[in-house]
Amino acid sequence: MCSSTATTRVQVVEKILSANDTIAASNRHLLEHAGVYGINIMASPGAGKTSFILKTLEALQGRLQFGVIEGDLASSIDTDKARAAGLPAVQINTGGECHLDAVMLANALPSLPLHDLDLVLVENVGNLICPANFQLGTHLNVLIASIPEGDDKPYKYPGMYMGMQVLIINKTDLLPYVPFNMDYFRQGVEILNPNLTVFPVSSKTGEGMAAWADWLVDKVRGNQSTVSHCRDMSAQTTLNE
Numbered sequence: 001m002c003s004s005t006a007t008t009r010v011q012v013v014e015k016i017l018s019a020n021d022t023i024a025a026s027n028r029h030l031l032e033h034a035g036v037y038g039i040n041i042m043a044s045p046g047a048g049k050t051s052f053i054l055k056t057l058e059a060l061q062g063r064l065q066f067g068v069i070e071g072d073l074a075s076s077i078d079t080d081k082a083r084a085a086g087l088p089a090v091q092i093n094t095g096g097e098c099h100l101d102a103v104m105l106a107n108a109l110p111s112l113p114l115h116d117l118d119l120v121l122v123e124n125v126g127n128l129i130c131p132a133n134f135q136l137g138t139h140l141n142v143l144i145a146s147i148p149e150g151d152d153k154p155y156k157y158p159g160m161y162m163g164m165q166v167l168i169i170n171k172t173d174l175l176p177y178v179p180f181n182m183d184y185f186r187q188g189v190e191i192l193n194p195n196l197t198v199f200p201v202s203s204k205t206g207e208g209m210a211a212w213a214d215w216l217v218d219k220v221r222g223n224q225s226t227v228s229h230c231r232d233m234s235a236q237t238t239l240n241e
């Protein structure tokens, strides 16, 4: 590729990402206004995103009300599962896109009963490359790695591990059957993102889910009290003006 073509391409990509960030900011505003905490869940296909969401519902035991936005290239399979479990759920079919973007989320959010919810879990399209590049306006990025994917993934897909705040290591029930060097895996993660909060879990047996659910409740309640404190301060400022 000649250098002027490459420069134009970089400029176009920068413009797309900047337009996306503007809409992501408006999504964040919508969520905050409704008092809802948003989580963007990313992982490779089949890592267990939907299973983890359904197990989170069980582990929360009614402590938080949440809805789900399911991103897939096609089908409503995951949304059907979430609805069958009693969750409000909206499907986004991206057609050919390998990730969700802020516009897709902006179109989906009004279909959820946001004012009845504490939390929205967004299941991004199964992919270990693209989703990390597109902000959605959610508060937290969660990556799910799973044991059968192999212990070398942080070394091969570093971008995905760098932009996350939480790492779920799923399918730990398979550790006795699948070669997976946990020390090697965690060293790769540590180099890329030493501040990650890590939860090893099994979405099949439920092992580890209680620790995740307790942490999540604290996180969401903490955000709700910060947002309401900021609202009170802003109302106070207006009254004093």
Ligand SMILES: Nc1nc2c(ncn2[C@@H]2O[C@H](COP(=O)(O)OP(=O)(O)OP(=O)(O)O)[C@@H](O)[C@H]2O)c(=O)[nH]1
Residues within 6 Å of the ligand: 043, 044, 045, 046, 047, 048, 049, 050, 051, 052, 078, 125, 126, 170, 171, 172, 173, 174, 201, 202, 203, 204, 205
């Ligand atoms: N043994 C085991 N299997 C699991 C676990 N979590 C999920 N699975 C299985 O892994 C497969 C994929 O799980 P899903 O939850 O559909 O994965 P996903 O990431 O949502 O998949 P896509 O939406 O298609 O990208 C299913 O057969 C699940 O039953 C786990 O912790 N242990």
Ligand SMILES: [Mg+2]
Residues within 6 Å of the ligand: 049, 050, 051, 078, 123
């Ligand atoms: Mg799924």
